[in-house]
Each structure stands twice: as C-alpha cells, then as structure tokens.
Amino acid sequence: MKEQPSARQIYGTIGPACADVETLEAMFRAGMTGIRLNLSHVTLAQAADQVDALHKAAQRCGKQAELLIDMQGPELRVGVLAEPLTLNEGEVFELGGKGIPLPEIAIPALLPGQEVLLDDGKLLLRVTEQTETGAVAEVLRGGVLRGRKSLALPGADLEPPTMTASDVENIRVAASCGVTGVMQPFVRSRRDLETVRQALDENGGANIRLFAKIENQTGLERLPEFLETADEIVIARGDLGNAMPLWELSAAQKRIEAQCRKAGKPFMVVTQMLASMEQNPVPTRAEVSDIFNAVADGAAAVMVTGETAVGKWPVEVIRYLSNTVQAAERFLREG
Ligand SMILES: Nc1ncnc2c1ncn2[C@@H]1O[C@H](COP(=O)(O)OP(=O)(O)O)[C@@H](O)[C@H]1O
C-alpha cells in the first residue's frame, strides 16, 4: 500500500551539516516539509547561500519550501567566543568584562548565589562574587561552551526588548527571502506578538505566519492571553526545560497541548526529538516514542534542531522523524 503524505509539518534546522543543495534535496525526499533558520547564529543576509540552497533543493523536488526564521527576540545568549571554552567542575570563570561575554542586560543580575545555565542547561555555574564589570562564578556542572549558546538566569527579573536591531533588519527583508513563518522566542505577552505582527505587516509580510515559542514560566502563565494572537504555538523544550525541574517538563508540554487543542490552535513540538542522532545513525526507543506521542497528542508539526544543523546524520534524522510521524498518523487512523 502506498504511504499517504503526512498531514503534518516536518521541519529540520539548517546549519553547516546540511546547507548544500544535495543534502537538503535528500531531506525533502525523506519527508521534510520545511526548514528553520536560527537567526541567533547568522543574519538572513549572511545566510543568503543557505536560503538559496534551500529554495533550489525544494524546486528539484517540485515542492514549495517553507522557511521559518527563528528570531533573537528577548532570548539571552552568550556573546561570540573566539573558540570553544572548556569549563571544568570546580573552576572559576569571570563573566562579563574580559571573561565570558554576556549581554549588558544580564550583568546587574549576576549577584552572589545566582545560578547561570548555559547551552539549554547543559552547563551550570553559580556566581560567587560581583566585580566592577561582571562577576566571578564557579562551575558546578562542566562541559564545552561554544559562542552564542543560550544563557538563563533562573529567578532574575530581566525585561529585554521584543526585537533586537538584527531582528528588525531580518524582518525587513523576510518577505523577499521567501520566509513563510517567523518564530518569536520567549513570548511574554500579546504585545510581543503584536509588535512582530506589525513589523511584518509594514514590510510586505502580511502572509507570513507568526509562531509563538513558549520558553519560560511567563510564557506558560500568559499563554491564554496571547494564544489567539499567534498562528501557531511552539513548545520549545530546550529553554522551557531550563525553567523547571526536567521531570516537570512533560506535564508542562501536556498542559500547553491541552490548551491548544481546546482553542483549536495548531502547535509544534520541538527540541531533542532525536538528540542522540547528532552522533548516531539510529535513535533511541525513547526518542521515537517522544515523536509518536507528540503526534498522538495532536501536534501539527515537529521540528529538530542541532540534529540536522550540526549532526552527522541529517538525512537519516528526517527519515526517522517523518516515518515515525507517519506511523503515529496510521495508528490514529487505524488503531
Ligand atoms: N544557520 C546557521 N549557520 C551556521 N551555523 C549554525 C546555523 N544554525 C545553527 N548553527 C549551529 O548549529 C548549532 C545548533 O543549532 P540550534 O539548535 O538551532 O542552536 P542553539 O542550540 O544554539 O539554539 C548552533 O549552536 C550553531 O553552532
């Protein structure tokens, strides 16, 4: 029996591991429907070759590529590092000043005792003392830190603006680059979404869909306020998992899903769906189960991130993602 095409959207994230026409074509043929471009690492202008490769690959398959741009928004990230930095448990590092570059807005929050989560919580530091330009912090959970990785300061009350200067510029050229959707990180209010919507409308992007990423407690709490303003809700488990003990994350995911289902709002489940495949050609049973359950719970879309951006097996990742989505759809139809 011929497999029906999936009714759901299947997204990869573009990056050095897949940004050539051949690999992207193979990903489309394996079931990918669109790509996310993470604009925390490049601007749309800098990614012109990647975007071009994407459109060429889709064309070869007779498809119209969906291109989602993931904005910087109010997300905090480490600055640019000349090279990866190894942080060993027990060592102390300077944050800010001449040390690890952090955004200006984060510096006043670096008070003694403040925890500092890096790269979706893979690394953990605790501030031991404030300095004139930043702070000194001890490494509690070590690892390798690369530039532009996520930064979270649990409990700190920071209010970064909705869009960075780079976001404004990216929105200005979005329509002309074939962007079909904008993902707004760390949505805190309806105002955040209205600001982005207005910027899109003013720049020829009235048809571009707006995706609201739920990434912290504020997003979780205020979801009922802005649910209607978003075209789609994104359960962004990388950062959301920093906002609570990890064992609470699945309940948070299920609560968002239930609210979306009740409101008839499409939702997307993302991050670490096939994380082990950054290194291995075969996923774990738990990973395929995660994808299957997201579809069974009603997800309109699923998306992988580093697995295709920097992983060793981008085409295989999409094949597992797509086949598992189809298996779940079959199960929903036939039991
Ligand atoms: N468009 C891009 N061009 C070059 N490198 C990229 C691009 N997108 C992502 N990367 C690299 O791939 C890594 C994984 O991508 P992603 O999961 O989207 O990022 P992050 O974990 O930083 O949010 C990034 O940390 C970055 O090193």
Ligand SMILES: C=C(OP(=O)(O)O)C(=O)O
């Ligand atoms: C996809 C996510 O966002 P980012 O890659 O920007 O951390 C996430 O947090 O799950």
